[in-house]
Amino acid sequence: MNIGINVSQKELSEFLLNVAVVRPVFIWGPPGIGKSSLVEQFAADLGLPCVSLLGSQLAPEDIIGVPQIKDGVSQFCPPKIIARTEPYCLFLDELNACSQEVQKAFYSLIHERRIGEYHLPEGSIVIGAGNRAQDSAIVKPMSSALINRMFHVQLKVSPKEWFGWAYDNGIHPYVIEYLQARPDHLWTQPPKTEEPFSTPRSWHMLSDALNEFKDGLSLEQVEVLARGCLTPDHALQFKAFHKNLKGKYQLNQILNGDVRFPSDAADRDLLYFLTLSFRALIIKTLPEKKDSMKEDHKSFAHRAKALIKELSEISLEMAQLVVADHGEGQVLPGWFTVEIIRDLPRLAGRDK
Known part of the structure; x- marks a missing residue:
């Protein structure tokens, strides 16, 4: 029904x-x-x-x-x-x-x-x-x-209401911090195949496991836990998030211009996580219609365009991930996508 x-x-x-x-x-x-x-x-x-x-x-x-x-x-x-x-x-x-x-x-x-x-x-x-x-x-x-x-x-599922519940019920801070960056990962449609998938219940399960292990988890252990209860792609991104908890590549620092997106091959998983987190932030921040823009929206949009160009110099594939329709019902505002795509052919031509 x-x-x-x-x-x-x-x-x-x-x-x-x-x-x-x-x-x-x-x-x-x-x-x-x-x-x-x-x-x-x-x-x-x-x-x-x-x-x-x-x-x-x-x-x-x-x-x-x-x-x-x-x-x-x-x-x-x-x-x-x-x-x-x-x-x-x-x-x-x-x-x-x-x-x-x-x-x-x-x-x-x-x-x-x-x-x-x-x-x-x-x-x-x-x-x-x-x-x-x-x-x-x-x-x-x-x-x-x-x-x-x-x-x-x-x-x-309401991420806002879930966060209020999570703070009151001892959900592990890493789970809360990750989902604050990716609230769209709180729940996904159950897959047709036999594999774990992300729901508020599965994130609660991961939180319980993290609380039991406490500190000192290796990246391999984090991946085992995450893959055991989350959508596979979410599990990989949670691993990258955990890898960077004390690293220098924080999205707010990238937005502020303090650091650039990581470019080393060893940080490919981290770049993927930051790219999709950046995309989620654009969707969350910018209004659907351009005539609803306020000054803070204009400032953010200008910075976002610059970062997408910067990202394309590191990996055109990752830059395209920002603007692509992933088929999950969340897309960039149409007006913003049009403005960005105007530049992408030129950037792609520069790399050839």
């Missing part, structure tokens, strides 16, 4: 506070962006225990229970984990990974808040979550009857 509009974690919390208390809600989104932890935090904020059921591991009897004879009459007894006397938040994680039979078992629980003769305690909340078909995850089509029993909302 693609709803066509996304909400951040903060917006989702407000949505749940006003909607989930009266109607069931289903949260769509790719893996690793914090759906489960957000629901658990939401329940905690309301003072409710959170009972999580993992849809991919459920059978129908795990929901409706098993029949028993009482006073000569057969009745279903729901599982103890569900049949509680005090209000709680029932979190149906990976609901759309359930079989069709399990989905049917949820119909009355979601719509009428009951299983057989058992009714959820007054004040209980039902929230579901799952991945989308395009996320290369295990999902099954959700029946129209089940879809129609819930509000639907789609969660997105």
